Amino acid sequence: MKTHRLTFAFQLFVTLLAAAFLMVPAGASILAGFTANYFRGVSSGLTLDWVKQVLALYSDTIWLSIGIALGTLAATLVLAVPAAWALVRRPSRLARIVEEVVTLPVAVPGLALALALILAYGAIREFRMSPAFILTGHVLYTLPFMLRAVMAVLAAVDIRSLEEGAASLGASPLQRFFHVVLPNAKGGILAGALMVVTLSIGEFNLTWMLHTPLTKTLPVGLADSYASMRLEIASAYTLVFFVMIVPLLLALQLFGRTTGSAR
């Protein structure tokens, strides 16, 4: 019992230490975003001016990131959910090859993927200049995460049997998809959505190569501010990023948990 308590205390200590190691810089950064003058420290006073400046300077990057994340989510849903269904119901050699090819962007560095996109489509000026160019990169990069998550859940519920059951009762392929496949894939779709939105909002590698001065996303804007702005502005910008992504993550986590227990 006593050793157990000691072990627990030790584990708690290590955990707190690790957490502090990660949290202290984040905390310092958040504080810097509120500090009137970081070099003089908190004694210089707290202010919201930096945050206001960030919103004035960079709000377009915030909206673009949200737009691209939602667009990426929509595209991956439309592409990956039916694809996962098709791959799970007919497991063939071709299906395996398709799965591997779709998964490839995870292994290829983002920069290489971006370069390939630029080489292939960079000449199409309208496309190159529009946010859709970044969206395309994000979809390529996040698609395997959605695909895998949905495929895993469909295989786990034995969707082929469920579909055969629905078909035996007279359901057409479309009815089967909407009545049986989609509701039973919900857990995987939510898990995939969590991954896709998070990855898209935070994506830097690819986006840095694909962006134009008029199509900057939040992480690209962040890099920009780190390089050319006062530290307080960069910190306030980071703060805005946290405020955006943390509630989103919590909401998706919570949503995922309630549906997970309902199944």
Next chain:
Amino acid sequence: MTAPTGAAISIAGCGKTYPDGTRALSPVDLEVKAGETLVLLGPSGCGKTTLLRLIAGLETPDAGGRIAFDGADVTALPIEKRNVGMVFQSYALFPNMSVIDNVAYGLRVRGVATAARRAQAASVLTMMRIEALAERRIDQLSGGQRQRVALARALAVRPRVLLLDEPLTALDAALREHLRSEIDALLRRLAITAVYVTHDQAEALALGDRIVVMKNGAIAQVGTPREVYFRPADDYVAGFVGITNRLEGIVRNGRFETAAGILPVAAPDRAKAHLLFRPEAVRLVSPAEATLVFQVAQVEFQGPRQRVTLNAGDGARIIAEAPADLDLAAGAAIGLALDANRYTLA
């Protein structure tokens, strides 16, 4: 709920070869009469499930195969257009729907209004005596309850044909026996055409109006449970359906001659033949009254009966069941009588 009228099923030249070249089923011909319960019996990999899936429309037969329901060709129709009911080994109940929504699903896709289909589904649940489970989720049901819900769901659409793929295999032995008799009563009451796949000979004998014994993708024998049990077509069928005795010999002048004696048979002469029969198909009589005489090797008293091991002269051993009051001693000679409809000569 009125009794659904079953369709007669006609299967002609239906084989199944998978794209990778494996032949799951050689072309078979089979007639299922309207209202009959036909059992497909065999070990795993014998093609029984493939045949069921062909009837269901979950697989299409190789070129040349034809399946008809009441004379109408359904070969090209997918399962959703065949109006069949199917019970799967895994039950395939929808986890995203309650019990009653599962049962009402077939009516939902047929466009029946919510209130009407719930009422109809409720009446099927009542028939299956599971009305109390209506609002439960699938993961709150036991195996036996799931099996009943799956059956209710398949029956709710009043199918022309009910197809059951090893519906009891996932259950424990006691429950299996209980549900077996329940299903038997139900199929008889509804007079629905049913095709039932199993690897369990007890299930097949109890449920089937006729049994199709399958082996390596082909039909080994079709017959009533009694025919298949007492007069198996060959060693394989005999071995699959319970304990069988086997005596080697020849057929000459209308007599089967073996080491233990002779038996008059209606068969042409044959240099090599064997006689197959069940332990309970024989009567033990005094040696003077019999043409087949054995030596008692062992007697095992079992209460209601005794199980007797008998030696034939050539070293073959057979097992016979005898009434409990018959006086038998090891070493004694005993005669064996066998009625003509209780053995197979192969």
